[in-house]
Amino acid sequence: MKLQELSPADALKSLVTTTDGLDEAEAKKRLDEFGPNQIKEVGKKSLLLRFLAEFTHFLAILLLTGAGLAFASEYFKPGEGMLALGLAIVFVIFINAVFTFTQEYKAERALNALKEMLPFMVKAVRGGKRLDIEAKVLVPGDVIIIEEGDKIPADSRVIECSILKVNNSALTGESEPVLRNAEPSRAESLESPNVLFAGTNVVSGSGRAVVYATGMRTEFGRIAHLTASVESGPSPLQREIVKVTRIVAFIAVVMGAVFFVIGMYMGRTMWENYLFAIGIIVANVPEGLLPTVTLALAMGSRRMAERKALIKTLTSVETLGCVTVICTDKTGTLTQNKMTVKSIWPVASHTNELMKAAYLCNNARYENGVYKGDSTETALLSFARSNIGKLSVRRISEIPFDSERKRMTTVNEIDGQKFSFSKGAVEGILSSCGSLIVNGVENPMDADKRAMVLAEAVKMMDGGERVLGFACKKLPAADEAIEEGMIFAGLIGIEDPPRPEVSDALKRCTDAGIRVIMITGDASATATAIAKEIGMIDGEAVVVEGSQFRDMSDDDARKILVQKNLIFSRMTPKSKMRVVQLLGGLGEVVAVTGDGVNDAPALKKADIGIAMGIAGTDVAKEAADMILLDDNFATIVNAVEEGRAVYENIRKFISYIFSSNIPEVIPYLGYVLLNIPLPLTIMQILAIDLGTDMVPALALGAERPTKDLMKNAPRSKKERLLNFSLLSRAYLFLGPLEAVAGMYAFFMVLSAGGWVWNQPIAPNNPIYMQATTACLTAIVICQVGNVFACRSFKETLFTIGFFTNKLIFIGIAVELLIQVFIVYHPIGNKLFSTYPISGMVWLSLLPFGMLMIIAEEARKAFVRRFASGLLTR
């Protein structure tokens, strides 16, 4: 038994209070016990701790160790440039931390938006006296007084009221005000007509209620807690980045250690090996990866905004590309949210009582040429007005619509005669009718006629219409029974037409292997008809009503959730979160749409929470990862396409960034194994990773989606960002070509300067410095060719178009400018231990850049011809 099931007297008794409320002493005691009636922040890590955590992950610790070793080296052997290296590594860690932190940090504004929905002061009865008290000191057992316009401060049981109507949309999503009463009810608390909920509003009437839950224990507190605390966990991309960094870090450390030992064995000094180990680690770690990924996501989010999808969490850009299930609302997302009358029955009823009932049993208004009010009512008023013109009639009384009766009735005076008009669910209206009008003739209502009306209603519902029954009655002066013995006036079917672009968007989802599940508050027949009309279902629909779903065990619900053609009808927003949780447990990547306050937890829990930009509440928008600026389902599909493109592009620039690791590592291997002078210094490696490579990599992030991107199934969770084909292409194909170029440049300059094998050379010898500069330049020139090579995995450059991504050319220009600065500017020379080289050296290296493009085109041609599917991703 719950409080709503008790009579008002028993409810008061159960809370050990009376209609006079609690006395102040008892209220104080209860305040101590139950705490203040406030929405509290959910304890989370402080911003500082969250920022500091960015310095404690595996890659950061590795780099910090490297920096520590560099500083130690500077201490023991000053003047060898290790200080600069240490500082550079610290700078890299700091930049990575800032980028990741800003990416993950999201202000909890949703909670603030929720707090604003609660009142500051309330009217309460304490010790028999009416008082204005702060809402935060309300306790269970307090009796509150509520009037029109008030915000409800806490969950309460109504003990007396007069035509009390509240708007529960914050909790139920239903915008229509609902009537409250004090009678016991066996309905669930959210549907119970004797319960008032914190955060909702009194639309009309007045009453008294006893508080039974306060603060975070209210339904509103439940939403607040879930909105603030629920997390969807790291995004697929974040998980992949963790894996990539760990794998790379592992390779770097193992290589560093192994070659340190080899170096010792070959008789190099401890210092040389030490320098070498640091170098190999720095060369292997892609220092610029995290900032580049973040910037690529930012660019993706900008492109999505241009397509009316506003991204709030950067990682969501890529997560969209992995979405396997979209749970979508119907009204306003799949449909236009423009209710219009589609059909009436009987057909020839345009000027009779049916139109009068539609006009007069209606609370919509026509003001200054605009219909105002609930969308269903405005559709009815507009239809009736267009058929019978304006009516000047006095309304005497109204029995408002309520969810239990599922009908509303008005009493109107027409030409001095009273009439009652009712509208509502067909079965309910029929039960109050004693006759019906067919072809203008009144006939008694019998079982056959009732069956005929119901069959007609079902037919209309099967066509996707929301069907309402109408009845009227002429009232003799003293007649009290205004809803008995009425005349059935007819049926009106209202439709919310589908958005024209939705069918195509759904087809794209099917092609892309994405399942779409409709979650709607509408009736099953209406939802199914719309789903069929827009092509959402292929075959028999699996329709689950909200009440069925609520009673279902998790195991049964999981069995339902894997089925195709799934529609949830008559669902409350509360059940959405369960759908999202269960789908997540089944390994799906879920996008869910929502607009109401009560949708906020589901929006937070989903991998991608999508709020409606037009119809959405502030709370929903704050809780979401993405806002649809046009509330249109097709926009979600466009965003998914962009998300997939972003992932493809991230893979492209990872290929690009990783290719340069090999020419950075090979010089160190040569240094240890062949006893040659070091061809590339650590600072020069950093110049590539954090300087010249960055802008071209970003340009790769702006590549357009390829044509067949939405023809493939969503990426499997098992598919790795760094897979064998990507690594082999970078490390075994493109990288070695660059390494050859670098080593060629190094030895070419050394030989030209008179160096002979095994001859020692000082680090500050201009010939040596020119040689390392040439090696660096060779890698940069190869990377210029590589940026073109990495624009696709298998399509030829001639198919995708040489000039289709203008950012590539800007990237190359910036890359070359940085290189010119490093080679020719004194500051560049000092920072990177470089020395100006002649133009002839540049010219002699250009063929290597061309070779990168030609070799890659040959590989792609081979893949297209002989190994389609293999080595392509």
Next chain:
Amino acid sequence: MYECVLSAVNERLNSEIAARYAMRFALSAGARLCLAYTVEKDTPRDVVIKAEESMGRILIEAKRLDIEVKSISVIGEIEKLMTSIVKDEEVDIVFASTRRAGVGRKIFKGSASIRLMESTPCAFALVGVVHAGRIHPGNILVPLKARMNSIDERAYFTAKIATAFNSKVVLFHSPKPFKRFFTGEVQLSHHELKEKSPKDIKEFLRQLQHYGVKPADRHVPGRSSKTIAEEAFAGSHDLIIMGASERGFFKSVVRGNPIEELLVKTPCNIIIHRPGRKR
């Protein structure tokens, strides 16, 4: 298993609510009910009256439900008196409510109800009341640990509370997230988590079924106090039944105490059950 249930009553609403749980539990278990009001010297008269009124209401309700009920009012220090009542009346389980003032403390040892739980020589059900409106719990959340003692007694207690209110039961296990060095946290499906469920939990489930309760089960990896609270909020549960913490002082200081944390966060009432000790 439980033949006599003792409920400590005082002037506060939460103790009356705790006594109602005790009363329904006694009915379900076919046990006698003892209501005890221990009052300290110099307690103001109005406080005593309120406590007596509260006891009166429970007595009437218990008699209406045909429960064998007895009330005891004694003056003195609560811990000593309760111990002696437990011995004299051969009490098998004590129900007492905890105070909000006690649950916010870091180490939690200072609360009177915890001292009472520690000193009582029989089973103990500490009731945290945060929601006065959910009189009869429709949905009960039962968080479980991987390793439990007195599984049979815990299952019996849970089953009797569930049958007392005809409630649905959800068993909840929050294992440590499964991690690998190279791949980080591995996301397991519900079925994989269910298969990995510890044997004590499987045994608890079996015992519960033996007592006629068919629970649902949920497995959510993560930090238990957070995941339990999140589940309680999301699933709109009316009551949480948990085993008492067996975490020692140092472990509580270092890693926190999930029960303390949950008592602060819980959206619904909570019963912390400590199985009986051999008398």
